[in-house]
Amino acid sequence: MSVDQLRYVLHPDVEQVPMDSPGEVLVARRGSRVPPQLLSGDAMALLACFREPATLVEAVLAYSRSAGVDPLATLDEAFGVLVALTRSDVLVVADAASSNALHARHQVGDLVGPARLTEPVRVLTDSEVWRAALPGGGRAVVKVVADEGHGAGLVTRELAALERLSGLVAPRLVWTERTPAGGTLVLEEVDGDPADLAALAADDAGRDLLAARVLDAYADAHALGVLHGDVHPGNVLVEADGHVALIDFGLARVDGSAAPRTAGGEYLDPQAADALLRDEPSPPLDATAEQYSVAVLVFTLLAGAPPLDLECERTEALRRIATGRPRPFVGVGAPPRPAVERALRRALAVDPSRRYRSVRTFRDALTRAFHAPPVPIPPTPDLTAVLGCLDTDGDTWATADGDRAAHVAWLLERVATLTGDALAHDLALLWSARCSHASPPAPRPGTPVARAHHALATHASTGGPAALRRARAVADRMGVPSPDEPVDVLAGGWAGALLRLECAHPAVAAQPGARGA
Amino acid sequence: MPVETDGRLARLTARAVGRAAALTAYAGPDALAAFCYRAGATAAHPRTDPRWARVLVDRAARPHRTALAAYRRSRTEHWDGWTADDADPAVLVHKVYVSPTTPAVPVALERVVAVAARLGVPSWKVGADAAGLHRADKMVLYLPAAQRADVVAQALADELADLPAQGVLFSGQVGASGIVSRGEDVGGQSWRAVVCRAVALALADARAADPTATSQQVATDALASLAADLDVVTWYPGARVAA
Numbered sequence: 001m002s003v004d005q006l007r008y009v010l011h012p013d014v015e016q017v018p019m020d021s022p023g024e025v026l027v028a029r030r031g032s033r034v035p036p037q038l039l040s041g042d043a044m045a046l047l048a049c050f051r052e053p054a055t056l057v058e059a060v061l062a063y064s065r066s067a068g069v070d071p072l073a074t075l076d077e078a079f080g081v082l083v084a085l086t087r088s089d090v091l092v093v094a095d096a097a098s099s100n101a102l103h104a105r106h107q108v109g110d111l112v113g114p115a116r117l118t119e120p121v122r123v124l125t126d127s128e129v130w131r132a133a134l135p136g137g138g139r140a141v142v143k144v145v146a147d148e149g150h151g152a153g154l155v156t157r158e159l160a161a162l163e164r165l166s167g168l169v170a171p172r173l174v175w176t177e178r179t180p181a182g183g184t185l186v187l188e189e190v191d192g193d194p195a196d197l198a199a200l201a202a203d204d205a206g207r208d209l210l211a212a213r214v215l216d217a218y219a220d221a222h223a224l225g226v227l228h229g230d231v232h233p234g235n236v237l238v239e240a241d242g243h244v245a246l247i248d249f250g251l252a253r254v255d256g257s258a259a260p261r262t263a264g265g266e267y268l269d270p271q272a273a274d275a276l277l278r279d280e281p282s283p284p285l286d287a288t289a290e291q292y293s294v295a296v297l298v299f300t301l302l303a304g305a306p307p308l309d310l311e312c313e314r315t316e317a318l319r320r321i322a323t324g325r326p327r328p329f330v331g332v333g334a335p336p337r338p339a340v341e342r343a344l345r346r347a348l349a350v351d352p353s354r355r356y357r358s359v360r361t362f363r364d365a366l367t368r369a370f371h372a373p374p375v376p377i378p379p380t381p382d383l384t385a386v387l388g389c390l391d392t393d394g395d396t397w398a399t400a401d402g403d404r405a406a407h408v409a410w411l412l413e414r415v416a417t418l419t420g421d422a423l424a425h426d427l428a429l430l431w432s433a434r435c436s437h438a439s440p441p442a443p444r445p446g447t448p449v450a451r452a453h454h455a456l457a458t459h460a461s462t463g464g465p466a467a468l469r470r471a472r473a474v475a476d477r478m479g480v481p482s483p484d485e486p487v488d489v490l491a492g493g494w495a496g497a498l499l500r501l502e503c504a505h506p507a508v509a510a511q512p513g514a515r516g517a
Numbered sequence: 518m519p520v521e522t523d524g525r526l527a528r529l530t531a532r533a534v535g536r537a538a539a540l541t542a543y544a545g546p547d548a549l550a551a552f553c554y555r556a557g558a559t560a561a562h563p564r565t566d567p568r569w570a571r572v573l574v575d576r577a578a579r580p581h582r583t584a585l586a587a588y589r590r591s592r593t594e595h596w597d598g599w600t601a602d603d604a605d606p607a608v609l610v611h612k613v614y615v616s617p618t619t620p621a622v623p624v625a626l627e628r629v630v631a632v633a634a635r636l637g638v639p640s641w642k643v644g645a646d647a648a649g650l651h652r653a654d655k656m657v658l659y660l661p662a663a664q665r666a667d668v669v670a671q672a673l674a675d676e677l678a679d680l681p682a683q684g685v686l687f688s689g690q691v692g693a694s695g696i697v698s699r700g701e702d703v704g705g706q707s708w709r710a711v712v713c714r715a716v717a718l719a720l721a722d723a724r725a726a727d728p729t730a731t732s733q734q735v736a737t738d739a740l741a742s743l744a745a746d747l748d749v750v751t752w753y754p755g756a757r758v759a760a
Binding site: 191193197200201240304332333391392393397413416417418420421422424425426427428429430433434507508 | 533535536539540543544548551552555556557558559560562563564566568569572573575576579619623651683732
């Protein structure tokens with residue numbers, strides 16, 4: 001049967017989430033590893049024609065009739081989308097096994113080896129993960145792999161890694177059973193958070209400790225001949241006592257054994273990204289490549305954001321990984337830590353020969369850098385001390401016109417956002433309501449405030465201290481506010497004080513009048 | 518339940534009413550009600566990770582997994598909630614607000630979940646995003662009877678007495694710091710939404726009655742007009758103490 005004769009149907013596991021933009025819908029298939037796809041309103045209307053089985057031609061004709069458009073034009077415009085939807089199994093051949101709804105292979109209460117299943121964690125088309133109870137009260141995770149194409153290899157590699165690590169930096173293997181499509185593993189449960197979430201709940205010292213423990217875990221694994229092969233925060237769990245465990249060794253290499261590489265993602269190393277860009281096979285994973293991936297993770301834990309901005313389409317993202325330098329901490333809103341950033345830059349070098357000799361060496365260098373003295377930061381002005389004069393019993397409230405009120409509202413909103421001050425928050429609400437949420441005018445190009453914000457943007461993207469010094473110098477020349485001085489965020493003491501505050505937060509600095517600040 | 522007539526929340530609320538009174542010269546009742554409702558919050562830093570709030574909530578709940586097995590977990594865009602399987606949400610109108618400062622939220626959350634699980638509180642919710650944990654009423658517990666709500670509120674006030682309070686305006690303070698307070702939903706509507714709307718309308722009416730009055734006079738007149746139905750000093754639900 002040729003493609004034009006095949007009848008396709010919208011898979012019953014497809015879920016749709018309307019987006020903010022009118023008509024746009026996010027479409028994903030439950031249990032699939034394919035990321036959600038964003039469809040336009042028109043594409044979604046065409047997709048709806050497959051609620052009942054239809055050939056591609058029937059669906060295009062039905063959609064074109066209802067939309068009053070030329071079928072050939074529809075086919076021309078929608079062909080790529082339809083192909084993508086069939087490849088991601090959103091559209092499947094009707095009556096084929098793939099059109100059946102997803103059902104878990106097990107249910108709560110089933111006995112798998114020694115483990116009694118208690119709760120499903122994840123059910124995918126090719127695998128399942130369950131929480132389970134062990135005899136004697138222990139808790140376990142049951143992992144079922146049933147992938148005809150790759151399952152056997154995944155389980156072989158996982159078992160080899162787990163046996164080699166024997167519970168040191170990975171969960172202990174309790175029981176296993178092999179099948180041609182993979183098999184079942186019962187593992188002791190690691191009751192922890194993904195590393196990035198653990199970092200969110202930690203203070204500065206806690207994040208340093210977490211980074212060191214993550215590096216310890218990888219250094220230990222490497223010392224035992226195991227390369228993880230799938231570094232990302234979801235595979236690095238942190239227990240309540242701070243112990244770090246690595247999970248998911250389906251792509252692991254043990255003593256140089258063969259293993260496939262991940263096909264993308266922000267933890268990819270530059271050489272693998274370069275190979276993907278050239279449509280060539282990725283080089284085999286080695287310890288230096290994994291050091292890069294671990295450094296991306298550690299950077300993210302310490303700075304709260306990844307070292308590269310990969311919010312772009314895939315080819316550009318691969319190019320940035322293959323050639324890019326990590327962002328400065330200040331560019332992602334974290335305080336500058338030159339020694340720490342230096343250590344990370346070396347582990348994140350595009351040229352693998354410039355990275356550390358091993359993850360252990362990287363760990364030692366980074367932990368030494370943790371103890372480097374912090375960069376002295378000039379004290380930020382205590383604007384909150386002078387905010388009282390902007391309350392409703394002050395002269396400013398009594399005398400301000402609409403334009404002045406917009407300046408005051410902007411000042412207070414920025415102070416509230418940058419300092420978290422409660423008084424500034426309430427007064428900002430009040431003044432914003434008074435001026436009907438109007439913004440002050442943006443500074444004219446070339447004025448001191450505009451030049452200072454340009455310098456702040458430069459500093460945020462490069463980390464260069466000279467640009468920050470220029471912005472601070474502008475702020476200092478503007479002076480300090482006095483209660484008698486009319487509030488102006490474009491010139492004078494109030495503008496200078498606000499600018500000094502923005503200099504302490506260059507990644508989120510906002511020029512007066514900027515929308516969405 | 519001892520009512521704090523000169524408590525921190527009473528003073529903060531009086532100040533907010535005074536500010537809203539000044540705003541009557543420039544804005545209508547909707548804007549006044551919005552100001553009253555949102556006053557007492559702080560702004561979330563724009564770089565706050567959107568997952569931060571849920572991480573704190575999940576970590577606080579984890580040690581109580583067994584006790585919480587009898588609750589349904591609900592997750593909406595703005596709230597994470599637990600409701601006992603046998604609870605009737607329609608009767609859960611007596612509210613206990615918990616309002617630590619944002620830096621104190623992680624410690625407070627762990628204690629609140631522990632107290633709620635220990636006392637069998639039938640339902641509670643916690644802000645699920647950064648904005649939710651910066652608003653004043655960031656944690657709310659629901660009970661079917663005023664007396665039981667008072668008991669839970671006092672237990673929480675004792676448990677959280679050492680933590681810094683942010684404080685929920687227009688709610689009745691319990692304990693010395695204002696970290697715990699009480700409300701009571703009315704006719705299916707949120708206590709604070711009802712009260713803030715009533716205050717806003719009263720302020721607008723007072724301004725309209727005398728356009729030349731001072732803000733202080735507008736506030737005084739507005740509160741006097743509400744005193745028959747609400748305790749306009751402590752904002753404790755049901756207390757109805759005249760101003």
